[in-house]
Amino acid sequence: MTDEDINTEILLEHYRSPHNYGQIQDASAKMMEYNPVCGDTVQFTISVDGGAIRDIKFIGRGCSVSQASASMLTDRVLGKSLEEVKKITPEDILQMIGLSLGPSREKCALLSLNALHKCIRKYEEETGGN
Amino acid sequence: MLSSEHFKKDFPFFTGKGKNITFLDNAATTQKPAEVIDAISDFYTNFNSNVRRGIYRLSEEATDLYARSRENISQFIGSSDPRQLVFVRNATEALNLLAYSLGRGLKSGDEVLLTIMEHHSNIVPWQFLKDRGIRLRFADIKKDGTLDMDDFREKLNRKTRVVSVTETSNLLGTINDVREIGKMAHENGSTFIVDAAQSVPHMPVDVMRQDCDFMAFSGHKMLGPMGIGVLYGKADQLEALPPFNGGGEMITEVYEDHSVYAEVPDRFEAGTPNVAGAVGLSAAVDYLGRIGMENVREHEKDLISYTLEKERDMHVEGLVSYGPRDPEIRGGIYSFNLGEMHPLDLGGQMDERHLDIGKSVHPHDVGTDLDRDNIAVRAGHHCAMPLTHRLNVVATSRASYYIYNSRKDVDRLFDSLEKIVGVYS
Numbered sequence: 001m002t003d004e005d006i007n008t009e010i011l012l013e014h015y016r017s018p019h020n021y022g023q024i025q026d027a028s029a030k031m032m033e034y035n036p037v038c039g040d041t042v043q044f045t046i047s048v049d050g051g052a053i054r055d056i057k058f059i060g061r062g063c064s065v066s067q068a069s070a071s072m073l074t075d076r077v078l079g080k081s082l083e084e085v086k087k088i089t090p091e092d093i094l095q096m097i098g099l100s101l102g103p104s105r106e107k108c109a110l111l112s113l114n115a116l117h118k119c120i121r122k123y124e125e126e127t128g129g130n
Numbered sequence: 131m132l133s134s135e136h137f138k139k140d141f142p143f144f145t146g147k148g149k150n151i152t153f154l155d156n157a158a159t160t161q162k163p164a165e166v167i168d169a170i171s172d173f174y175t176n177f178n179s180n181v182r183r184g185i186y187r188l189s190e191e192a193t194d195l196y197a198r199s200r201e202n203i204s205q206f207i208g209s210s211d212p213r214q215l216v217f218v219r220n221a222t223e224a225l226n227l228l229a230y231s232l233g234r235g236l237k238s239g240d241e242v243l244l245t246i247m248e249h250h251s252n253i254v255p256w257q258f259l260k261d262r263g264i265r266l267r268f269a270d271i272k273k274d275g276t277l278d279m280d281d282f283r284e285k286l287n288r289k290t291r292v293v294s295v296t297e298t299s300n301l302l303g304t305i306n307d308v309r310e311i312g313k314m315a316h317e318n319g320s321t322f323i324v325d326a327a328q329s330v331p332h333m334p335v336d337v338m339r340q341d342c343d344f345m346a347f348s349g350h351k352m353l354g355p356m357g358i359g360v361l362y363g364k365a366d367q368l369e370a371l372p373p374f375n376g377g378g379e380m381i382t383e384v385y386e387d388h389s390v391y392a393e394v395p396d397r398f399e400a401g402t403p404n405v406a407g408a409v410g411l412s413a414a415v416d417y418l419g420r421i422g423m424e425n426v427r428e429h430e431k432d433l434i435s436y437t438l439e440k441e442r443d444m445h446v447e448g449l450v451s452y453g454p455r456d457p458e459i460r461g462g463i464y465s466f467n468l469g470e471m472h473p474l475d476l477g478g479q480m481d482e483r484h485l486d487i488g489k490s491v492h493p494h495d496v497g498t499d500l501d502r503d504n505i506a507v508r509a510g511h512h513c514a515m516p517l518t519h520r521l522n523v524v525a526t527s528r529a530s531y532y533i534y535n536s537r538k539d540v541d542r543l544f545d546s547l548e549k550i551v552g553v554y555s
Contacts, residue, residue: 012553023481032480038494038510039471039524043480061471061485063492064554108494 007098014068019075022057029126031119033111040066042112044074044119052081063108065101070112072096082120088113132421132429134536140164140417141534152505152539157300157328157463157512157530159350162414166353169413173406181405182379182396196405199412200395206415207345208336209362216361216368216395217408221327222251224346224361225294227374227398228323229255232292234372238263241289243320245269245277245306246520247299250513252325256294265289271520275302275453282311286318293320297329301514301528302453303434303463305329312341321367327351331418331532332461333427343367349407354414358407361398368394375400426533430462433531437464437540444544447551448490452521462531465512468496468551471524491554493525499553500527503546 023030027045034041040062047055056078058070076096077085093113094106101109138144140163144151153161177192184190197212204212218224233256236242242256246268256266267290269282277295286293293315297308308324315322324342329335331352337345344367349358363371373380373391377400383390391397418426435457441449451466469490474480497509509527511518518525529543 016554030479034474036473036524037515039473039492041474041480059480059482059485063494065494066492105494105498 004099011064011068011097011099014071015064018058018067018071020057020071020078021059023059024055024057029119029123031115031122033115033118035062035066035107035111038062038108040108040111042066042070042115044070044112044116046116046119046123048082048123051083052079053077053085054079058112060112062111063105065097065105065108066111069093069097069109070115073112073116077116082124086117086120132425132533134429134534134539137163137534142167144534150504152503152535152542154529154531154535154539154543155506155508156532156535157351157528158508159356160331160353160532161534162353162355162410163417165417166355166410166413170355170406170410173409178406180402192405195409196403199408202412203360203408203415204362206419207330207360207362208338210338211365213393213395214337214362214365214368216363216398217403218346218359218361218398219357219404220348220350220359221325221346222348222359224344224359225251225323225325226255227361228294228344228346229258231371231374232321233259233262233264236262236264236291239265239289240291241265241267241287242292242294243267243269243282243285243290243315245282245295246271247277247302247304247514247517248294248296249300249325249327250515251327252294252296253516256292268516271302271304271517274455275299275304276459277304277306277311279310283314286314286320288318290315290318290320292323293318294323294325296325296327297335298326298332298461298463299453299514299517300328300463300530301465301512301517301526303461303465304454305333305459305461308342309340316341328461328463332423332430334423337362349411349414352411352414353417354411355407358404358411360411363394365394368398371398373397373400377401379403421533429533430531431457431460433535433537433540434460434462434464436537437529437543440540440544441466444548446544446547447555449547452526462535463528464530465526465528467493467523467526468547468554470522472522473519473524491550493527495554496527496547496550499550500543500546503542503549505543505546507543 024045028048032043042060143161179189179192181193201212204215267285270278272278312322323344326347330347345362350356380400381389448469454460493509
């Protein structure tokens with residue numbers, strides 16, 4: 001099996017059985033991102049405590065790349081400080097997925113990062129960053 | 131019946147890099163036969179010079195080639211006079227030209243009647259007129275994917291100045307009765323435009339018989355090169371139209387305060403034209419002419435009939451498709467989904483009720499997975515987002531056929547689809 005095959009299987013595994021799937025009741029912030037062009041949707045709920053993500057869940061629907069990247073992202077940011085999460089770049093996400101996605105699929109991969117960054121911004125605006 | 135394998139030999143793509151590719155994206159663009167590629171190469175090798183400036187023989191030869199290409203393509207669509215044929219970049223540019231130039235004669239309150247099955251190129255240029263108070267109306271479709279003629283009749287009224295309709299839908303494959311629609315438009319006193327981007331490449335089209343005022347199509351969807359397309363217009367209609375682009379070639383005299391425009395079609399061809407493109411498209415028309423457009427149509431009718439049979443017999447889990455089931459009014463276009471995903475309008479909130487995860491495979495995944503089996507299809511909204519949403523889905527996958535496709539290609543598509551269902555379920 002090539003790396004590409006293994007990473008495809010990992011992606012599909014996240015798609016079929018997403019991690020941290022669901023919604024946090026009484027979340028610190030909630031944010032949905034929808035791409036009307038292809039229908040991909042993710043919605044994050046986060047619990048923030050002491051400037052770090054104590055819990056995160058997502059729901060969504062769409063292509064395997066959009067949903068699997070959201071699932072992987074929740075694993076990656078759980079327990080991390082908001083400052084660290086804000087520093088995650090699109091390149092980090094593409095590397096995390098580890099597949100040579102064409103430019104048309106990169107948008108799918110980056111939907112969740114956009115949503116999470118917006119979610120954090122919303123939280124900071126609402127709480128004044130505390 | 132055409133022998134698609136026989137045709138493949140004429141296409142360097144299929145004997146080279148594309149040997150193992152099942153190319154089912156012909157509504158987007160088509161492959162090119164060697165004689166088209168050679169014609170372009172021959173122009174640049176032996177005739178390259180600028181046209182319409184014939185002081186020297188080489189330029190006269192190039193000008194002559196350009197004129198003969200125009201005549202050839204003009205005959206191909208049944209136009210009585212080559213001056214009725216304007217070379218543009220593609221169907222999109224032809225429709226932009228019409229929206230701009232016809233649009234200048236429209237006033238606030240006037241209406242442009244389109245259908246919900248239009249490609250973006252027959253919607254967006256007309257939307258540019260909205261800030262001048264011009265209203266767009268869209269005739270709806272029926273459940274079977276055909277145009278709702280009652281709705282069309284209802285929306286056609288004394289304010290309707292322009293009716294612009296696609297002959298074949300690039301998503302549904304629906305072939306509209308443009309002759310009948312044109313009659314109604316003309317009885318109403320409206321200018322009638324046919325977007326023929328998906329029809330001229332696939333069936334006999336005769337502008338005289340259709341009696342359209344204008345028609346638009348692209349070269350690259352009919353074996354010709356990219357960057358060349360056609361605007362056909364009735365001579366008197368073209369002559370009455372103000373120019374679109376200004377510049378060289380489209381004028382006879384220029385003064386500081388005004389210009390005298392050239393006759394049609396030159397008036398609409400500002401700047402150095404795509405002569406090699408015209409020559410290439412002319413070669414493509416020769417190639418198609420030898421096959422015969424009736425035969426092209428019959429071949430694709432067979433492929434779409436076979437596709438619909440296959441769909442019925444194989445029962446691929448979750449497979450739904452769109453468009454008329456009657457091959458007589460259906461082009462070689464097959465849009466489908468493995469489970470449907472609906473558009474959301476949730477005002478920024480979703481809950482579990484809106485999830486259809488696991489119930490469908492997104493067209494992007496279908497496209498990527500078919501690609502792993504070397505099958506090229508398109509996935510998305512196919513530049514027909516209003517229609518996609520009208521079908522209450524976010525996207526579809528689309529297979530579209532041409533002369534070099536065979537029933538075997540359809541078999542490959544369905545075998546691969548069955549495999550994909552297994553992977554995602």
